[in-house]
Amino acid sequence: MRFIDECLKDIKDRGLYREFKFLSGPQSKYTLIGNKRVLLMTSNNYLDLCNDVRLKDAAEAAIRTYGVGAGGSRLTTGSYELHDQLEKKIADFKNTEAAILFNTGYMANIGVVTAIADKEWILFSDALNHASIIDGCRLSGAKIVVYKHCDMEDLRKKIKAYEGKKRCIVTDGVFSMDGDIAPLDKIVELAKANNLLTVVDDAHGTGVLGNRGTGCVEYFNLKGQVDIQIGTLSKALASEGGFVAGSKSLVTYLRHKARSFIYSTALSPATIAVSLCSLDIVKSEKDRRDRLLENTKWFQEELKKLGFHVLESNTAIIPLIIGSAEKATKLSEKLFEKDIFISAIRPPTVPDHTSRLRITLMATHSREELKYVLNGLKEAGMELGMI
Ligand SMILES: Cc1ncc(COP(=O)(O)O)c(C=O)c1O
Structure with a gap:
């Protein structure tokens, strides 16, 4: 059907084409995408219970x-x-x-x-x-x-x-x-x-x-x-x-x-x-919530120091605003090369020109893992001229 092909082409042209990343193992702070083990920083599994x-x-x-x-x-x-x-x-x-x-x-x-x-x-x-x-x-x-x-x-x-x-x-x-x-x-x-x-x-x-x-x-x-x-x-x-x-x-x-x-x-x-x-x-297990909150506070402060545009939030959802859909996708891909999985969120899920990486934390992410992500973001952001 032509109208579908035209619509999909338009979606692609605007950098808004969506594809699945298939998980091939359980979902915890690490997961498998095919054979690749990645640090998962973009799930709503805040308390890390999906594989409990x-x-x-x-x-x-x-x-x-x-x-x-x-x-x-x-x-x-x-x-x-x-x-x-x-x-x-x-x-x-x-x-x-x-x-x-x-x-x-x-x-x-x-x-x-x-x-x-x-x-x-x-x-x-x-x-x-x-x-x-x-x-x-x-x-x-x-x-x-x-x-x-x-x-x-x-x-x-x-x-x-x-x-x-x-x-x-x-x-x-x-x-x-x-x-x-x-x-x-x-x-x-x-x-x-x-x-x-x-x-x-x-x-x-x-x-x-x-x-x-x-x-x-x-x-x-x-x-x-x-x-x-x-x-x-x-x-x-x-x-x-x-x-x-x-x-x-x-x-x-x-x-x-x-x-x-x-x-x-x-x-x-x-x-x-x-x-x-x-x-x-x-x-x-209140300690899970406590650790999530600690992670959130610490990570947000560190993230701001990198020079990205981070929205103020007091939950484990931390939006890193990029603006253009293509750039948000590129940053997400660069991080994936570094074994870090953070989804790019683009319109129509978010308003135009506010494409972002939606970072979410889990209670079980360790400081070392979060530091690894910060470093990955810094390197990828610099490589792409975003910071
Ligand atoms: C605010 C909000 N309400 C409702 C939903 C839908 O919940 P469910 O995934 O259980 O359909 C979501 C997420 O998917 C959400 O973020």
């Missing part, structure tokens, strides 16, 4: 007991007792009355926003919200009012300008490509003062932020003050699946209304067993 033996054992045991496929959607034949256990465990972890599982964080965002909002609603959405929130907002048919990224004055003005009975603020907790944390305390304040609903997608905060690792609501000490908390089990928790945590009535409502929940086969027993186990690990 306890999680693998949990998956294996669940397969032996329950088999592999879920066989149907949750409302037909796909609800296992494990799903119930996990939903209760997530609610307990997030300190809410109840929780409901979705197959991915993407599906949770789409499901929630389309279940609550329709054309009578006004949705105030941060300019850098994740694609799944944006898609949910669009699909809902609601009026979407985008406010400047984390700009509370802009949000306040827009709330005043768009009056209506049914209004909601929807935001990422931690922004996936910038790594900064939404000012949730201020968002909640504005929402309360103006009688708006709050929806927070804490995909990157879950398992990482707060003393107990439960996410940005705990980080800001906002227990019971955010109406709808969304999250994913696919990042720090090293598993798969999205969830929504909130009141019992919200969860019951979503069971009846969220189409991405209703019309999709349930997560498999092995996946659920992994999530159950990793939640226990997150609760009991």
